Amino acid sequence: MVNSTPTLDDLRNRLVDEIVAKCPLPAPIEQAMRIVRRDLHLPGLAPADAYTNRAVTIKDNPNGPLALSCASVPSTVAMMLAQLDPQPGDHILEIGAGTGYNAALLAELGGPDGQITTIDIDPGVTLHARQALNRTGYEHVRVMERDGLEGVPEHAPYTRMIATVGLWDVPVTWWQQLADGGRLVLPLRWRGQTRSVALTRHGDTLVSDDMELCGFVPIIGQHGERTTELANGTVRLHHDQDQPVDPDQLAAFLSTPLTELWSQARVGNEETFDGIWLRAATSDDTVCRIEVTKQAMEDGVRHPAIPGRSPALVSGDSLAFLIAERDNADLERPSRLGAAGYGPDAIPLARNLIAYITDWSTDRAAVPHMTIHPASTPDSELPKGHVIDKADSRTVLSYSETNV
Structure with a gap:
């Protein structure tokens, strides 16, 4: 045997x-x-x-x-x-x-x-x-x-x-x-x-x-990220310290009408769409992560594409985040992608997110060029691109070849 x-x-x-x-x-x-x-x-x-x-x-x-x-x-x-x-x-x-x-x-x-x-x-x-x-x-x-x-x-x-x-x-x-x-x-x-x-x-x-x-446990000793709680802690925004996310300004975001806009982009059941986040984060300082709990969705908050980690754009008293909806109009890619927004500037923020979805959809495998420089590097010595300043470094991101 x-x-x-x-x-x-x-x-x-x-x-x-x-x-x-x-x-x-x-x-x-x-x-x-x-x-x-x-x-x-x-x-x-x-x-x-x-x-x-x-x-x-x-x-x-x-x-x-x-x-x-x-x-x-x-x-x-x-x-x-x-x-x-x-x-x-x-x-x-x-x-x-x-x-x-x-x-x-x-x-x-x-x-x-x-x-x-x-x-x-x-x-x-x-x-x-x-x-x-x-x-x-x-x-x-x-x-x-x-x-x-x-x-x-x-x-x-x-x-x-x-x-x-x-x-x-x-x-x-x-x-x-x-x-x-x-x-x-x-x-x-x-x-x-x-x-x-x-x-x-x-x-x-x-x-x-x-x-x-990827996803990893954060190192002990760096404190550049912040968490802002909304709706009695049932909605959380995870953002960098340089992003002016004000919980007082956003306190009443749920009392404003929901705005939904839809792109032409669609995804398959096993297809990742995290590249949208990367595309937005390469040029837009309003991008952060939204976490919407089950309780918040039961209370009426729109279901994000991924409840625990979806890209969001936050500005002042308004926000917009990625949503997905299955309609089976295309069997190979049955879900369409869009943006949900709240607040007075919900429509322009949602439109910005739709633009990032559209840009990503034209080349879904594209990744930006990144260069990282010491924090003391003057602007004149940086390559062209979007700059993110941190305590020890300056990061430059671009989808153009000028960063190579």
Whole structure:
């Protein structure tokens, strides 16, 4: 009788096969994922669960809904490694040790001449990572308890740096530790969204060449994002500190008539439309994230396209946000996209959002060019594009070629 129970190798290879079927990986990354045992980095978890394409919390947050640390979704791990493009002999710093699994993959990719340092601010997380790396044969990986915003200057410069926590800004210390020509991959947050951005340092400029949707636990110590609660906390706006979102001005937004405008753009059941957000956030400082709870929708607030995270435009006492409605007029793309607005300026804001939907629809795979510069860079030295200023950096975004 043949034993049909899958082995650990079977489970691991099935997971990698699933990831590669959706998005082919560079051969070295695919091979590393077939070698490194994720189950040994998640002790106590059933092997079948360890080799499922999902995140696993390893440390809960007693003060909030988001975990303090988790094992990232394997397909996201693979995507970010492909962005980083590690080479044999690379000197790599990882910010956010997690379970140590990503550091083990980096060790495989860096080879015997590579140097891998992984850090975390939480001593329990670093202990977990250290023990897991020892179990899996990667004792040479350096694990340190450090504030990720400070990096590890004593082992710099690094040819590659990767963050596995959400960053609102690029810390000055990272500029100092990344070698010229070095590569940085980080989940960067702006205007309510997070993208895994791949950047190469050219002197005092970081230049992007890839940008992918992602979601990560935010790093401890950066406070550039704000949450404004409306309608007794049942509606929340998540925005950057430079955006003047005033809860007093918006307090009566639900007492104004609802405005709905519809675009000609349609989407299929499995088709992502997060590019609309990216398109809007590249040029418009009114863009943020709206979160509408079930209670708010029961109270009559219009259902956003995705209740927990949809792009919204907010100006003064008015707002507009993305909506979707299924009408089956097109079986391949059964849902149409539009904008819902409230307040005196609901119509112009909704029209702006419709324009972003339309622009996105003409080239749904397009991503903007991004350059990041030190905060001290004068306007005259910035390329053309939309500028977003933060504490340590100035980001320039554009869909034109002038940013290259």
